[in-house]
Amino acid sequence: MSSPGPAASVELLITHGVGLHARPSVLFTRLAKSFPCTIEIEVNRSGQWLNAKSIVKVMGARIRKGSTLRIRAQGLKAQEAIEGIEALFASDFGEPGADERSHVRGA
Template identity: 40%
Template sequence: MASRQVSIASSVGLHARPAALFVQEATSTGLPVTIAKEGAEPVDARSILAVMALGAKHGETVTLEAQGDGADAALDKLVALLSRDLDAE
């Protein structure tokens, strides 16, 4: 299983638009992807409700995990996405 950690760059965290963009990208990988805050259970990164309920705020570090062919490349894309301020774009 591939794993990456990334700090949330969006000023409002993973809420509304940034969460929707992240979920869309996670879904497009075709792989099972999870996201977790430190000390919390991982949630399905392809579920907008689960991602928003996670409550990841600006500056918090989350852990992404994916399994399957292309998992490393998929996580690299997701890390790059979360490393940008999606509210400013």
């Protein structure tokens, strides 16, 4: 990552019914864009880091239920970004019937 500054990361298990389809992907990228830091994702430890602020990259990753998503942020408000993303996942993207299951695996 090229941004200097603080760094934070988390690993999440995708438990959303159909993975990160259109609506969750839009919510995720919109949230990522709200932070001034660099935010990247890696799916299933592929070694390929993608820009989490790009809806094209996130949708193109075809992130399915059961996938492991590593998220890293670097720069101003990196820790806040990770905490916000964790909260979005924990709420099951605000969909009805979301339970309080834990999506966090640790980083």
